[in-house]
Amino acid sequence: MIYRFRIILDNDTEDDVFRDLEIRETDTLEDLHNAITQSFGFDGNEMASFYLSDDTWEQGEEISLFDMSDGMNSVRLMNETSINDIADEKQTKLIYVYDFLSMWTFFVELAEIVEEAEGMDYPNLMFVHGQIPDQAPEKAFEADDMMDDFNEFDDDLDLDDYDSLDFDENWN
Template sequence: MIYRFRAILDNDTKEDVFRDIEIRETDSLEDLHNAITQSFGFDGLQMASFYISNEEWDQGEEISMFDVSEGNASVRLMNETALNDVVNKSQTKLIYVYDFMSMWTFLVELAEIVDEAEGTDYPNLMFAFGQIPDTAPEKTFEAENFDDLDDEFEDDLDIDDYDNLDFDENWN
């Protein structure tokens, strides 16, 4: 079977930017990563991760390109995870983050499951809409009440008053 995904750049601009991609359900998340990066014109050399998501686009379990856990925990890897292990008719949404310095973020949703078309090479870029901006869109993070956060970390320290900070500046 063939999965048809729409990968939408998560941005706050007025212009939509998305790609429709077909890929075999048995291909890996690494194959989907490669298809997304190529379709948006990235070189594919930056770190990236997929996150399983729910209907509200909440970020869930991470599936990473590389195991950077240093053996502390088990990590799912893109090249070891088939698409049909994480995406199906009832679980259709993934969040894809490319280049953790720039934080290119894409909402990836399974739109349709179809039969494989004879003579078609997969992955297949079906449709491209919009141009990706030169830089990643800025992310806005919101909290219910920032004043509460400030109170939680209030310590009355003046970070510009170096003489009264409690540390040895010549610790090396």
């Protein structure tokens, strides 16, 4: 069977950027990773991970390109995980992050499962929409929102008044 995926760049611009890919269900996530990087014009040399996701795009279990766990916690690897092991009619959404310094983030959704077309080469780039920007779109994380309300000087302490501070200034 052939899985048809839509890969959408997570950006907050008016311009949608996505690619539609076909890939065999028995191919690995590393094969899907390679198809995505090629279809968006990346060199493919950066670290990347897929994350299982639910209907609200919450990030779940990580499936990594390389094992960076130092043996502490085992990590699923892309080259050992076939696409049909993690995606089907019930589990249709993945999050893909490429280049952890730039944090290119994509929503990957299984659109349909079809019969393999005779004579077709897979993976197959079916459709291209939009141009990828020069830089990854900036992300606003929840911690950033919390920091907006934080004021390090909003504690009414006078740092020049050593007598009111609760420490021994000659501690060493």
